[in-house]
Amino acid sequence: MGTMMEVAQLESRLNVEDYKKLQGLFLDSSGASRSLSRDEFVDRACSSVGRGSREEYGLLFDCVAVTEGQRGLILDSDAVRERGRVAWTGLCAFLTLELSEKLKSSGTGPAPRWKPPRSLACPHRDPVRKVLYLQSSAQYLTVSQGGSLGLRDEDMSLVHTRRLQNSTVTAKDLWVTDMVLLHNVQKIAVSFTSKELCFYDLLSKQDFSCKYKLQGLKFTPWCLDYWADPSLPDQAVLTIGDTGGQVTVLCFNSAQISLFERLVPRTDSDPADVVLWEDLVKGKHCSCYIMSHQAHEPAWVRRVRYLPSLEAFASCSTGPQSSMVISWREKDSRRLRVSSFSTQRGVLDMDHHRELNVIATAGVDHAVLLWNPYASSRPLCVLSAHAGPVAAVRFVQTKQQLLSFSKDKVLCVWDVCNRRCEHRLTGVFPDARDDAHTLLFLHEERRRVLLSFNSLLLLLETTEEEKTISSHPHPATCVLYNSLFRQVVSSDSASSVICWLADTGQKVKQFRRCHGNAGISTMALDGTQTRLFTAGSDGEVKVWDFNGRCLHTMNAGLGRAVAITQVLLLKRSILVMGWDRILTVFHLHSFSQPSVEPSEWSGGAQHRGHVLCAAFQPPQTLATGSDDGEIIVWNNSTEKALRRLRLHAEHDCTKPQGNYLGFQSSSTDTDESESRHAVTRLLFIPGRTSVAAAAGAADLVSCGGSGLVRLWNSIHSRVVGHFPAHSRELGPVVMTVSPCGHYLVTADRGGTIKTWDIEHYCIVPDDTLAREPPDLLHSWRPHVDRVTHLETCIHGDRLLLLSASSDGNVALSFLPRGTVGLFGQEEPWRLESPGPVRPQRGAERDQADHGGREVTRQGWRTPPPATGETRGDPGHDTTGRGATQPNHACTDTQKN
Numbered sequence: 001m002g003t004m005m006e007v008a009q010l011e012s013r014l015n016v017e018d019y020k021k022l023q024g025l026f027l028d029s030s031g032a033s034r035s036l037s038r039d040e041f042v043d044r045a046c047s048s049v050g051r052g053s054r055e056e057y058g059l060l061f062d063c064v065a066v067t068e069g070q071r072g073l074i075l076d077s078d079a080v081r082e083r084g085r086v087a088w089t090g091l092c093a094f095l096t097l098e099l100s101e102k103l104k105s106s107g108t109g110p111a112p113r114w115k116p117p118r119s120l121a122c123p124h125r126d127p128v129r130k131v132l133y134l135q136s137s138a139q140y141l142t143v144s145q146g147g148s149l150g151l152r153d154e155d156m157s158l159v160h161t162r163r164l165q166n167s168t169v170t171a172k173d174l175w176v177t178d179m180v181l182l183h184n185v186q187k188i189a190v191s192f193t194s195k196e197l198c199f200y201d202l203l204s205k206q207d208f209s210c211k212y213k214l215q216g217l218k219f220t221p222w223c224l225d226y227w228a229d230p231s232l233p234d235q236a237v238l239t240i241g242d243t244g245g246q247v248t249v250l251c252f253n254s255a256q257i258s259l260f261e262r263l264v265p266r267t268d269s270d271p272a273d274v275v276l277w278e279d280l281v282k283g284k285h286c287s288c289y290i291m292s293h294q295a296h297e298p299a300w301v302r303r304v305r306y307l308p309s310l311e312a313f314a315s316c317s318t319g320p321q322s323s324m325v326i327s328w329r330e331k332d333s334r335r336l337r338v339s340s341f342s343t344q345r346g347v348l349d350m351d352h353h354r355e356l357n358v359i360a361t362a363g364v365d366h367a368v369l370l371w372n373p374y375a376s377s378r379p380l381c382v383l384s385a386h387a388g389p390v391a392a393v394r395f396v397q398t399k400q401q402l403l404s405f406s407k408d409k410v411l412c413v414w415d416v417c418n419r420r421c422e423h424r425l426t427g428v429f430p431d432a433r434d435d436a437h438t439l440l441f442l443h444e445e446r447r448r449v450l451l452s453f454n455s456l457l458l459l460l461e462t463t464e465e466e467k468t469i470s471s472h473p474h475p476a477t478c479v480l481y482n483s484l485f486r487q488v489v490s491s492d493s494a495s496s497v498i499c500w501l502a503d504t505g506q507k508v509k510q511f512r513r514c515h516g517n518a519g520i521s522t523m524a525l526d527g528t529q530t531r532l533f534t535a536g537s538d539g540e541v542k543v544w545d546f547n548g549r550c551l552h553t554m555n556a557g558l559g560r561a562v563a564i565t566q567v568l569l570l571k572r573s574i575l576v577m578g579w580d581r582i583l584t585v586f587h588l589h590s591f592s593q594p595s596v597e598p599s600e601w602s603g604g605a606q607h608r609g610h611v612l613c614a615a616f617q618p619p620q621t622l623a624t625g626s627d628d629g630e631i632i633v634w635n636n637s638t639e640k641a642l643r644r645l646r647l648h649a650e651h652d653c654t655k656p657q658g659n660y661l662g663f664q665s666s667s668t669d670t671d672e673s674e675s676r677h678a679v680t681r682l683l684f685i686p687g688r689t690s691v692a693a694a695a696g697a698a699d700l701v702s703c704g705g706s707g708l709v710r711l712w713n714s715i716h717s718r719v720v721g722h723f724p725a726h727s728r729e730l731g732p733v734v735m736t737v738s739p740c741g742h743y744l745v746t747a748d749r750g751g752t753i754k755t756w757d758i759e760h761y762c763i764v765p766d767d768t769l770a771r772e773p774p775d776l777l778h779s780w781r782p783h784v785d786r787v788t789h790l791e792t793c794i795h796g797d798r799l800l801l802l803s804a805s806s807d808g809n810v811a812l813s814f815l816p817r818g819t820v821g822l823f824g825q826e827e828p829w830r831l832e833s834p835g836p837v838r839p840q841r842g843a844e845r846d847q848a849d850h851g852g853r854e855v856t857r858q859g860w861r862t863p864p865p866a867t868g869e870t871r872g873d874p875g876h877d878t879t880g881r882g883a884t885q886p887n888h889a890c891t892d893t894q895k896n
Contacts, residue, residue, distance in 0.1 A: 014051060017330065017337065019374055021048045026088035035085040038062075061086060064094040092375060113463045117428050120457040123150045123161045128452040130179040131441035134202070136186070143190065144455065145437075147174045149208065154446075156459055162207050167270050168215070169194045177222050184228040184236060185255055187211065191221035191240070198272070199259065212260055213270075216277035219244030227306045228255065239313055241301025247315045247327065248292040249306075249336075250280070261285050295325045295338045299346070307352050310373060316361060318346030324361055326373055341376045343369065351402075353395040356416065360402055362390035368404050368414070385412045385421040385749070387729030392440035405440050405451065408729070411460075420475060420806055423784050424750055430456050471824040472496065475785075476804035478522050481793035484529035485546065488802060488823065490810045491534060493519035499546070502795050504828035505812065505821055511548045515540065521578075522789075524567040533574070535564035541576055543591075554596045556584050565680070568614045570622075570636060577611040583624065585639075602639040606632050615682040615700070617689065623714060625679025625702055633714050643717045645700075647677070647710075678704045680732050684714075686741040691763065696720070698762035701744065705732040709746060711762045711770075721762045721770030725754060736790040738799060743815055744774070745790055745801055751783035753790075753803060755816040778817030783807050795831065 014022075025044045028034050036044070038061050045057045064086045122128070124144035132141045139159075140152040147164040166174055175193040182189060186202045199212040219242035228236040234257070238250040252259060263284060264274045280290050299319030306313050313327045313336070323343040327336035341361075349362040352373075358380065359371045368383040368390055388408030395402050401422070402414040413423040430453055439452040449460040474494040482489055487508060488500040495515045499508040514520060515536030524533040531551070532544045539557020541564065542550050556564060556576040565578030576584040576598075583601045590596050609628035616622050622636040623645075631645035679702045692699035698711035698720040707730060710722040726733050726748040735746045737758075744756040754776060761774040783805035791802040792815065800820075801813040812820040812829075821829050 014049070017328070018049050018051055022091070023088055024048070026091075033087060035087040037085050041086070060091075064090050092377075114425065115461045115463060118156075118459040118461075119430065120152075120156055120459055121158055122455055122457050123158065124148050124455045127437035127454045128439055128457065129176050129437075131439065131450050131452070132179065132181045132188070133443055134181065135183065140450075141179075141181075141188070142457070143176055143179045145176055147171075147176050160207075164190060164198075164200070164208065165210065166192065166194070166196075166198060168192075168196060168213070177220065178224045180224040180226040180238070182226055182228075182236070182238075182255075184233040185259070187259075189224060189226065189238065191224055193220050195220055197221060197224075197240070210270075210272040212275055213272045214260075214275045214277065214280075217242065218277070219246060222300055223303050225304045225306055227308060229308075237306050239304040239306050239315075241296075241304040241315050243300045244294070245297030245299050245301060245317065245319070245322075246292055246294045247296070247301055247304055247313060247325070248290060249313060249329075250288050250290060252288045254287045258287055261287060289334060291329070291334050291336050293325070293327050293336045293338050295327070295340060296322045302347065303349050305350065305352060307373075309354055309357070312373070314350060314352065314359060314373075316347040316350045318348065318364055320344060320346055323347040323363075324350060324359070324371070326376075339376045341371060343367075348389060349392045351393050351395050353400070353402075353416070354397060356400065358416070360393045360395065360404075362393045362404060364389045366390065366406070368393060368402070368412075370416070370419075381419050383412075383414055383419060383421070385414075385424060386410055387727075391438045394440055394442040396442070396444055398444065403440065403442060403449065405438065407438065411449075411451075418474075421785055422807070425460075426750070429453070430458060470808045471500075471810040471822060472498065472808045474519075474808060475806040476788060476808055476810050477520055478789045479791050479802045479804040479810050480523055480525055480532075481791055481795070481800075481802060482525060482529050482546075483793070486795065488810070488812070489523065489525075489532065490804055490823070491520040491523050492808070495520055495536065497523075497532070497534065497544075498823075500810070500823045502800070502812070503831045505823045505825060506828050507824060509548070511544070514542060514544070514550075518561070521564050522566055524569050526569055533567050533569065535567050535576065537561060537563065539564070541567055541574075541586075552591055552594055552596050554586055554598070556586075556598060558598070565612050566614060568616060570616060573636075575614055575622075577614060577624070579610055581605040581607045581610060581626070583611055583614075603634060603641055606641045609678075612678060612680055613682045615684050617684040617699075617714075621684075621714070623682050623684070623700055625682045625704075627678040629677030629679060629704070631679060631682065631700075631702065631712065631714075633717075643714070645712050645714065645717050645719070647719060677706065678732070680704045681735050683735065683737045685711075685737055685758070686739060688741065688763075695764060697764065701735070701737065701758075703733050703735045703746065707731075707733055707748070709733075709735065709744070711758075719769065723771065723773035725756070725773070726752070734787055734790050736792050736801075738792045738815060739794060740799075743777070743792070743799075745792065745815070747787035747790055747803060749786040750781070751785055751787060751805060751807070752779060752781045753783075753787065753801075753813070754779045755801075757816070780813075780817065780819060782811040782813065782819050782822075783809060798831065 022045060025036065025048060026034055041061050042054050042057045046054055126145040128142055129145050130143050134141055138154050142150040149162040149164060150158055151160040153159050177191045177193060179188055179190045188200050188202060190198050195217040197214040198210050200208040201211050221240045221242050223241040225239040234254050236252040236255040240248045260273065260275045262273050263279055266273060279285060283289060296317040296319055299317035299322065301315050301317050304315045311329045316324045321342050322340050323346050324341040326339045329336060343363055345364040347361040347363055350359055352359050357373060359373055361369045363369060366386045366388060369379040370381050371379050386406040388406040390404050390406045392405045393402060400416045402416050404412045409426060409429040411425040412421050415422045436454045441450040447462040451458045472492040474492040476490055476492050479488060479490045486502055488502050489497060491497050495513050495518060497511040497514055501508055514534050515538050518536040518538035520534050520536055522535045533541055535541045539560050539562040541554040541556050543552040544550055562579035564576055568575040572588055574586040582605045584598045585601045586596055587599050607626040607630060609626035611624050611626050614622060614624045620635055620637045622634040623631055625631045629647055632641050633643040634641055681703050683701050685699055685701060688697060688699040691697045692713055693715050696713050696716055698713055700712040700714045701709060703709050707724055707726040707728040708722050709725045711720045713720050725746040730748040730750055733746050733748050735744060737744055742759040744758045745753060747753045755778045757775040757777050762770055782803060785805050785807035787803055787805050789804040793800050799815045801815050803811045810823045
């Protein structure tokens with residue numbers, strides 16, 4: 001522990017120039033890469049860098065060498081691969097991994113619980129350009145593009161309006177681009193498209209009188225940032241980003257006395273002091289000096305920030321090669337050394353977390369990236385939850401959380417430590433054009449978020465923190481029902497398995513670290529319900545009894561850490577899939593030893609992509625689906641492929657029409673298209689085998705990344721119908737079918753679950769493809785994050801739905817509708833009582849239909865519909881066929 005602390009202290013003292021010197025140690029005289037021994041590294045680092053002791057550099061070398069040995073890091077191809085030597089790539093990888101571990105170990109707070117959003121009376125008729133909080137008066141100040149100021153009190157009530165005066169341009173030509181607060185001198189600086197900055201006094205007797213005008217800038221200033229040294233308030237920095245791709249820094253050394261000297265005499269018509277940009281460049285003002293770089297040219301600079309902990313300036317633009325630039329300020333020098341960070345389509349916003357030393361960028365390509373400021377080659381991780389360009393990102397500094405808002409009006413709250421979306425808020429924002437100017441202001445102390453949509457202002461506030469329900473402390477990955485013990489079994493990404501009482505929702509037992517540090521991706525139960533199969537990200541499948549004893553370990557990945565997506569138990573064999581084109585099969589006669597090796601699948605590699613899922617129809621029909629969208633029907637007894645089910649071009653409605661968002665097609669677009677076609681779940685519809693053979697009805701249902709559900713006739717090898725169950729932008733969906741074959745249940749990445757009536761759907765198909773969706777019986781949202789697994793079961797005389805989610809919760813619901821509660825909640829439910837069970841408080845959150853919303857401590861909740869009422873999706877026509885009472889199981893369960 002002491003070693004890691006000392007290395008971190010050395011790392012924090014090194015700047016970008018020191019890292020460049022370290023990099024130079026790993027280059028020979030010809031510029032080729034080389035590795036260094038411990039003595040070579042310590043000697044050369046001490047003499048070249050100058051910071052740190054020999055002991056600290058020795059500890060750094062030892063940590064890098066140990067980490068490479070433990071994690072199997074790949075050294076550079078030109079490095080000497082021998083024991084006791086490290087290369088530059090190994091050092092960089094170690095520093096990146098250390099930062100990743102720091103992210104994971106940092107504490108984080110719970111996801112926010114929002115109060116009802118409030119629209120604010122706005123004096124502006126044009127887009128809001130900036131919101132400031134005035135600490136001295138505890139008021140909020142807004143400025144619009146047309147120069148209108150609005151002053152609000154702590155309750156966000158409008159108390160004063162004012163229009164900025166600028167005699168340089170006429171009122172109709174005045175256009176504000178940004179505003180910053182100079183808190184140490186009680187002024188605001190406002191930038192205009194007239195290529196000037198005006199400094200207004202907040203304490204003058206005349207409201208917002210102009211004191212200085214900085215004129216003659218080469219380009220239009222587009223964004224501003226200001227920082228003053230808390231210990232030396234005379235030392236301050238004003239950073240300007242402009243439309244020419246230039247970042248300019250004004251460094252003040254006597255800010256509290258005077259920002260600028262009076263070199264140009266005042267005029268009677270304009271009492272403000274005029275400061276010419278040319279004079280600043282020539283150094284005529286002793287009170288300040290200028291530093292600049294033009295690394296973003298020709299793209300506009302979208303945001304600038306001074307990072308005092310790094311003594312560096314960060315800026316971003318929509319230029320791919322200069323998406324983010326960090327310019328490092330060296331002591332005793334007025335030069336800026338530039339590091340450029342590249343993304344695919346550029347960046348619209350960024351923010352810095354001081355404690356974690358991580359920078360978040362808002363990508364035009366819909367992704368939020370986290371960066372190590374010292375490593376420009378690649379991001380630490382990619383956060384994906386948005387379906388539109390990300391317009392703004394803001395860190396919650398005290399909780400290690402990140403807010404991101406996209407142009408399709410979705411607000412996400414990220415757990416930076418676990419790199420997952422804790423909360424996704426949508427459907428509550430006002431209607432506005434897609435190109436509306438959007439601003440996000442976070443006031444962390446008051447737990448407030450202000451969002452602007454052109455001239456509209458929306459206030460979001462969070463409630464006081466309360467104890468939240470959580471079935472698992474980590475994302476839940478799978479849930480099963482054990483009919484023998486009448487229990488529910490769930491797993492999570494931290495390799496834990498928990499058994500719950502289905503009648504009350506209380507925990508019975510928990511098995512920890514089932515696969516060590518590897519998470520559990522999926523589970524299965526054998527026919528006797530006495531054996532549990534868990535699949536880990538370590539490439540192993542383990543067989544357990546319900547006393548927590550591991551009976552067998554199946555080497556599915558052959559020693560590799562592979563992604564297992566499904567384990568399918570058949571009568572004489574077990575199929576494991578997810579990472580290869582060939583099914584991995586284990587025959588039951590091989591389970592004579594604790595360690596079991598796979599057998600050969602005699603059918604060979606018939607799929608062109610990785611096999612992701614499978615379904616079995618007795619007595620011997622097996623269907624498998626792959627990530628390229630193909631489904632193959634097998635004879636399980638002979639392991640031979642019988643038929644292929646492919647989607648014809650005329651039936652493909654996942655292909656985007658035209659050029660999406662006007663961008664050129666790329667390899668990423670191709671990858672996204674392939675992921676939309678992936679078959680992630682296959683199910684045979686119970687009770688349809690005979691009608692499928694005789695009448696050509698649908699007997700097989702599939703889903704994947706497109707939000708579509710497709711119904712197939714596996715005997716005649718054709719698609720019978722398909723419909724959009726969820727939005728394509730929400731990514732892959734999961735599904736299940738009730739044991740009676742009446743209900744199809746689907747769920748998406750936003751936590752929404754839908755129940756569909758498929759009892760008569762695609763039973764008598766004609767020659768045309770059925771495109772109309774089946775009746776939507778109910779749509780609700782028991783989770784705030786991605787639903788990872790669905791399971792239906794019959795418990796007593798009730799038909800139940802189990803759902804697991806990345807929010808860590810496992811929910812129990814009635815079918816076709818009605819949430820009972822969350823496993824692990826404080827107040828247990830009682831399923832054995834007659835009649836419908838009332839859902840527990842907090843069990844149902846963020847309804848898909850926000851009509852009649854009620855705010856709970858978890859988020860938005862729609863009151864349950866009255867008896868006999870069916871609540872449908874706004875975009876679908878519901879017919880009331882969901883009047884089935886929730887406490888009854890399928891009516892024809894016994895027939896099936």
